[in-house]
Amino acid sequence: MAETDTSTRKATLASVAEVAGVSIPTVSKVLNGRDDVAAATRDRVLEVMRTLNYRSAAPRRRTDSVMIDVVVESVTTAYYTEVMDGILECAGGNSAEVVLSAMSLKSVSAAQRVQRMLDAGRHGLLLVTSKWGRSDLLTFQERGIPVVLVDPLNPPGADVVSVGATNWAGGKAATEHLLDLGHQRIAHLGGPPQAECSHDRQHGYMAALLGRGMETRPEYVIPGAFTRAFGIEGLSRLLELPEPPTAVFAANDTIAMGVWEEARRRGLQVPADLSIVGFDGTSFIEEAMPQLTTVEQPLREIGRTAARALLRQIDGQEPDSTRIELATRLLVRESTAPPR
Incomplete structure (x- = not known):
């Protein structure tokens, strides 16, 4: 097992995963007491937690109802309306509650937003066409909050799930x-x-x-x-x-x-x-x-797919893919014709 200096930085979910040689969702499973983790892996993760003096910022309040934050840039366009319809449909079918926010990181830092989510017992974050950068997203991951992006404006990194179209x-x-x-x-x-x-x-x-x-x-x-x-x-x-x-x-x-x-x-x-x-x-x-x-x-399906991917991570499951693209199709109507 690699040696890690615990005196200079606070232990996070990501650092526990790195030292234990497992994924962040696996550490999350151990924290949540899931039984689909091998005994040897569970023991190794728990040992690393003790070694790093890891303390969970807030225990998951995993009841019948999951609470997720959905952050959008705007709610005034048909694009957002249709994506939100898909998100709400999936959430409603999985006993999940959705909190909608248009708040950006201009008014509150990533660390402050993380703490607010933890204090409120929120379980995951879904960002729609967000401008948030890689370091902002890492702040959420390190505190054990799963994140899924829809059509991100900045590259999210290979370990962040994003959903879009072809x-x-x-x-x-x-x-x-x-x-x-x-x-x-x-x-x-x-x-x-x-x-x-x-x-x-x-x-x-x-x-x-x-x-x-x-x-x-x-x-x-x-x-x-x-x-x-x-x-x-x-x-x-x-x-x-x-x-x-x-x-x-x-x-x-x-x-x-x-x-x-x-x-x-x-x-x-x-x-x-x-x-x-x-x-x-x-x-x-x-x-x-x-x-x-x-x-x-398929905007509604994009919303449904993003919500499903987030709920899977909240349940401690590994994502099937970190980049999901749904097929587009050309609809030929009346605004195109041969040139004069």
Whole structure:
């Protein structure tokens, strides 16, 4: 067994796991008295706890009801609404209570939030499109709070479970659809440049162009934000080019609606003058006239899958995978047509 200096740092769940040579969920199982841990492993973990003078910050209040925190950046978009529907459906079917918060780390540190969760008897944390970094997530893991992320904006690390969609494949399918219609001047209005899903959708767009022997035109690729305002601004910039695009692949439906709004304001007809493809397949898009061609994410299933993965960890089970991607599909509607 490795020697560890216990005089310079407080023992954590992660340090016990490291010294014992087991995973954090295994240490959690021992703490919770689970019987699916080998006797030799249990003895080794308990010995390390004694050696490191480990003290659990708060015992798990494992009753019939599990309490989980769900932290979101906003609750005003159809994306969040549909993901939350899936989370609540899974939680309700597993006797779990959900506490929704829009609090960010700007107002409270990771360590403070951990302590609040422990004091309140919360069992796990689910982050939706969070900007939290690797060190923030580690703070929760070290105190024994399982974390699952939905579409994280920053790489979470290989040991943190994240759930999303096949963004690369969706971006490729959207662009190939426009190419099949005969478009050659196809622009891409992307999401935040630091977001993994934005990168994947853009790379899918580029892969489709390269697959047809076409070069990516830098002036046609503009990163921004998942907002209607960016869609308006982005199309304005594109229309100022000497050769404006005949089609736009937007990184989400909200951007696409901003593009549509600006096109209409300038007297352009969709799809006769400009074809538009979105991404998400949120329900509010079905109400647009004409209806938007989009790449549909299974948002409710993403929410259900994320909640299930978190509940499994709370129960001390090892995750089946730390990166879960659910399939997207292209929904061809009325906002795309061959160029004039």
